[in-house]
Amino acid sequence: MLKTGRSTVLFRVAVTFTVVALAGCAPERATHTPDGRVLVRYWEKWPGFEGEAMQAVVDDFNQSQDRIHVEMLTVSEIDQKLMLATMGGHPPSVAGLWSHNVNVYAERGALTPLDSFLAEAGITRDHYTPVFWDLCAHRGFMWALPSTPASLALHWNKRLFREAGLDPEQPPRSIAELEAMNEQLTLVEIVRDGKPVELPYSDLTEDEREGRTFRVLRMGHLPTEPGWWTPMWGFWFGANLSDGDRTITAGHSGNLAAFEWYQGYPRKFGLHNLRRFGAALGTFASPQNAFLSEEVAMVLQGVWMYNFIDRYAPHLEWGVAPFPSSDPQANPNVTIVECDVLVIPHGAPHPREAFEFIHYVNQREPMEKLVIGQRKFSPLAQTSPDFIARHPNPHIDVFMDLARSPQARYEPRLSVWNEYRDEMVVAAERIFSLRVPPEAALAHVDQRIQRRLDRVMRRWDLIREQRLQEWNHYDPR
DSSP, rough: HHHHHHHHHHHHHHHHHHHHHHHHTTOOOOBOOOTTTTEEEEEEEOOOHHHHHHHHHHHHHHHOOSSSEEEEEETTHHHHHHHHHHHHHHHOOOOEEGGGGGGHHHTTBOOOOOHHHHHHTTOOGGBHHHHHHTTTTEEEEEEEEEEEEEEEEEEEHHHHHHHHSSSOOOOSBBHHHHHHHHHHHOOEEEEETTEEEEEEEGGGHHHHHHHOOOOEEEEEETTTTSSGGGGGGGGTTOOSSTTTTTTEEEEEEHHHHHHHHHHHHHHHHHHHHHHHHHHHHOOOSSTTOOTTSSSEEEEEEEOOOOOOOHHHHOOOOOEEEEBBBBBBTTTOOOOOEEEEEEEEEEEOOOOHHHHHHHHTSSSSSHHHOOOHHHHOOBBSSHHHHHHHEESOOOHHHHHHHHSSSSEEOOOOTTTTHHHHHHHHHHHHHHHTSSSSSHHHHHHHHHHHHHHHHHHHHHHHHHHHHHHHHHEEEEEEE
């Protein structure tokens, strides 16, 4: 405990020193270009082809008029560095964050409300796929506009389906169908009559299944691959993770059902077998990726997966469909959505010019140039008639339709979400390792995070009126 406390103190001292340096020692920065344009500094998180796609849009904007010049800089760990720069009084005029940053930044007073700008420009929720507008809102105010969004879907290997005797054009439509197909697609090795034999899990005898003396060679589906959305598996079982912004519901019946399903994997296939199989899987962004190397036949993945298939496994036969839910009639077309957002930090220079750039990006032609360059889809309600035909991802329409689904879900808009997510990951590991039943693990999360949330909300209640007054009376001039 002493070591942890000392580390915390040193961290706070370091942050304080950094903020003081940013506030008091930063050199004066030019506010205009040599030819008299207003200089709008823009921090963006993406390098590589995604950064190049945004730079092309920036260049178009700069060439479209002669009053404003946007200067884009790629910044790593932008969510941390932007907070420090804003606290220090030297933020950029525009920044590219993720939508899950919006509520935290807003409540800390680190963002500029956009409502007056949006009203002047006539921009409303109707201009967008609703979920992406909602991701930019918090406590009745708008803090961002979306840039490139993403949704998740089932990706399946058609060749492996065909070899397993399944219809390669018919993905599972329910969790029950997923598990039935999983047994046919999972390939194991077992010793029979002194000789190793490879066969589908579905062909094992009951004694062989119970004994779990087989070795897993390929999985049809494995919920820990890649394991990025483990805390939110409950969405496909009708769960919620919170009730409003004050009640944690990790123990929701849908979450309990999801983690009983999750724990069913080590119970069925053997924890040791799955760990040995998982240890041999390659890294995500490589040809050894479990789906690209055909070691896992079905995965939950995002719209970006096309980029890796195209680069590392261009001959892969693959399809995309909604990931099946436990009750497809009551809970169809479930997905998780996220989006990149453009924000104006609190105290940013030239906020009006900054918003003019953000508004430009959110017009149809620049937005489509950006999202096609980044291989994503548009957050706007309307796209060009040939948008899908021009898009390199042959399944982009599936991701767009899922984002428009009433069951498009996202991370809880809680200031304690980072801690909540971490606790859910720990609980999932304990569940998967067969150390605790799901009910006990989720109850533990409820207790720990509810205490944390109660403390945060008590602090919020003390500053709520002050914050609302500031937001309501923001003057962009």
